[in-house]
Amino acid sequence: MTDTPPPYAWLDGRVVPWDQCVLHARSQGAFWGANVFEGIRVYAGGPGDDRLHAFRVADHLARLRQSMKALHMEIEHTDAELAQACNDLVLANGYGTDVHVCVVAYFGMGPHFDPLAHTTETGVHITSTPVGRSAAHEQGVAASVSSWRRISSDAMPTRIKAGANYHNSRLAQHEAVRNGFDTTLLLNGRGTVSEAPGSCVVMVREDRLVTPPGTSGVLEGITVATVKELAAEHLGLPLERREIDRAELHACDELFLCGTMSELLPITSVDRLPVGDGKRGPVTAALQGHYDDAVRARAGRPQWCTPVLPAREVVA
Numbered sequence: 001m002t003d004t005p006p007p008y009a010w011l012d013g014r015v016v017p018w019d020q021c022v023l024h025a026r027s028q029g030a031f032w033g034a035n036v037f038e039g040i041r042v043y044a045g046g047p048g049d050d051r052l053h054a055f056r057v058a059d060h061l062a063r064l065r066q067s068m069k070a071l072h073m074e075i076e077h078t079d080a081e082l083a084q085a086c087n088d089l090v091l092a093n094g095y096g097t098d099v100h101v102c103v104v105a106y107f108g109m110g111p112h113f114d115p116l117a118h119t120t121e122t123g124v125h126i127t128s129t130p131v132g133r134s135a136a137h138e139q140g141v142a143a144s145v146s147s148w149r150r151i152s153s154d155a156m157p158t159r160i161k162a163g164a165n166y167h168n169s170r171l172a173q174h175e176a177v178r179n180g181f182d183t184t185l186l187l188n189g190r191g192t193v194s195e196a197p198g199s200c201v202v203m204v205r206e207d208r209l210v211t212p213p214g215t216s217g218v219l220e221g222i223t224v225a226t227v228k229e230l231a232a233e234h235l236g237l238p239l240e241r242r243e244i245d246r247a248e249l250h251a252c253d254e255l256f257l258c259g260t261m262s263e264l265l266p267i268t269s270v271d272r273l274p275v276g277d278g279k280r281g282p283v284t285a286a287l288q289g290h291y292d293d294a295v296r297a298r299a300g301r302p303q304w305c306t307p308v309l310p311a312r313e314v315v316a
């Protein structure tokens, strides 16, 4: 992680200097968090491949459309234009390493400056920042069970990535860090496991992977969907979507966070009780390897990886 901003961002159709990627303080996007977004990873290829590859762009943009639909939001850009914009921005910033790209579709000011009024004024901003892998990728993280419950989908749509949803994530994450943990797991209103502040959670138990279903208040993760395919293909392990109760977090063999940003991150303790033997487990380690092959275009899923190309070579 770095605090030095990259030279460029993308705003409403143009690559712009980072400092010019701004929206008005009274826009609903800035004021209410009335926006929807996707985090997309762009990975350096494996040995002998000096290109960067964007991972599952089409799936992320499809979920962005679902998020927009839930908020009655329309934007001017097609998915092909947004994919091109991500490509152009990553190129402009001249990265040679792994990158995280945030595509945000936001609501503008609205009529009469009324923050509650529906508005057709919308825009898109895209920013990209370099990201590395921390030692936690091998060593694991300590999780608490949050005192905050995951927002319920009868209050806010939990299956979409709306900026405002992350107020809940933020409260939970900050509480966990204040209490000396790295991350936290939120239970839903029924008291069963939902997810972490910005990742899904997957448990390994009795030779299967288990993750809570969409009805547990989770964002249905693209990384979990990837892991499901990789686990079936390489390890012969099925992924089951069912409720997980709190006590099961202590009974399972392995547990890991699963998300675009966190990738597969071992959880080695929950509320200071070790998960398994308190170290990254063999299934998690094996899946991390297969995931790394997949995101760096080393494995056989070409449809998942879109190479970043100089503008004139991009096929729309």
Ligand code: PMP
Binding pocket: 039, 169, 195, 196, 197, 198, 199, 200, 218, 219, 220, 221, 222, 223, 224, 258, 259, 260, 261
């Ligand atoms: N839940 C939340 C709240 C998230 O923000 C994310 C990250 N997008 C995830 C789960 C994991 O989703 P994905 O694997 O699609 O990144």
